[in-house]
Amino acid sequence: MSIPISVRILSTWVCSTVLFGSMILSKPLLTDAKDVRVMSFNIRYGSARDGENHWEKRKENVIKTIAAFNPDLLGTQETLGFQKQYLDENLIGYTSLGVGREDGGQTGEMTALFYKTDRFEKLSEGHFWLSESPNSPGSKSWDSSLPRMCSWIKLRDRKADDQPIFFLNTHFDHRGPQARIESAKLIRHKLDELARGCRLIVTGDFNAAFQSEPYKALFENTKELTLLDSYHTATPDNAPGEATFSGFKSGVVEGARIDWIAVSDDWKILSANIDRTEFDGRTPSDHHPVTAILTHE
Template identity: 30%
Template sequence: MKLASYNVRYDIKPDNITVQQSLDSLATTDPLKPPIYLALTEEQPWSTRRLRVAEILLNEDVALIGFQEALIRQVNDLKELLGDDWAWIGVGREDGVKKGEFSPIFYKCSEIELLSTDSFWLSKTPFKPSKYPGAGCTRVCTVGRLRTIKERKQFTALNTHLDHSSDEQRRFGASLLLHRARFEAMSTHSAVFVLGDFNSSSAQTDSGAYQIITGSIPPLPIDPVFTQKYPIDPAQLPSFGCLDLRTEGPRRNVSSNFATFTAFRKPGNTKDWSRIDFVFGGSNRGWLVKQYNVRSSRSDDGILASDHRPVFVDVDLLSG
């Protein structure tokens, strides 16, 4: 099963071009005519970028995708482009319905079935749309309990986007994610995956959230309401953490691309590059990593599908 995490950049340049109009425009393009190489170096409208996003994903034969920054119109566009074999779960972070950015989980219906889903907010009032004090934005996590159709193996996926401006929110959010992931591991006795844009690197000064989710430093105290809804037996999985799946596969099968955020910069400008997008696996295991790959988002004509690169991980589920 191939998992992916992809921040697609919210639609900052909206227009009225439909998906079908974008697809129809391809029919008027000569497939043998070379582009003007690297001609475009700035952010392009979503109506242009969405075809590139779908192209990357469909060429990877991915089965589950955690998107970040997708507004409802982008969610609907992605559903249309990926096709009828895809379904999705998630809510708008501003109202718990359709307002604001989503952190949706898309899954391929011919390979995966949904057992249950819920969402929670990465704030001090996690069961209603809310923003952590001092955070730049409201942040939400989408949770899905799923099962592979062929092997009947269950797993849980959590997908989220931590704050861009508040390190305290990132640390608090990571603490909630770690608790919920441990609860899922204990409750389902199956694999757990955490996907998302952490806005926290694995190696720099802003690595607090990364260190918490991986168990390198202790989590922050979280709301008792959350721990009461998702109770944990201290005796079970006492050293539970989430493992960075880049470190868990055969070294020769790990992508040489390291950065996942590139910004909309010209080729060769690596000023903002960093690794902040991750796929983690619970330390209770139940999975085996076969390959880890970070794909470029840039096409020959210079268009960047997003200011992030997609992260792909091939896993075998071993139990559940």
């Protein structure tokens, strides 16, 4: 089955699968138009020497995977400038935000995020670095091996004009254990500083497993701030393995869930899944995207 690159999928999608030729995607089911569909996707930086899995050989599959879920809000990680441009050109109906982690311009990977233009009105936006100098582009601290950052946006939902949504997307360091803990603490501090009165959505590649120290630091709830792990909240205990790093191999389920969607407790989590879409036995990235469908009264 041939699917155009620039495509808008009008049906919605959940965790069961359907086979189209050699492409396995999620099976469509209708959901309410007011629900908020969220996806977090580490798309693997496009300059990596990945051979048969190089960006040029899989970029169309990245678009197909995103379009199939049809997110209202999309957080991407490891997104270089030319990859962001490709997504901008091939995802219909989205506005994007992202800057390079090295200089706050176009240099280095971005934590680029996307939102549906006709649904949301931008109220404010920004970026900060995961360091002791968060307002300094390219800064790093603790034992971080590289500059790491967050991009965020505050939105008004035209379908539910009652409370703004604060959407933050990030990527934690892959080597520094202390940096991951401190980054989680910094994000909680920034949510309190920037997002009061908002419904919260946090997406990212956290390079840490369920119940790890960074996980506990992010989800250590207080009376001021309660965050829910959407997948853990919505998934039964007898669910299959929850690996989100695939290494480009299809069917990988055993391993750590290092990609998360966190939400404030004023959301109702209708579903949360690990999207194991594959094409001819290969995944569109070396991470499975993760998804959640949210609603509120």
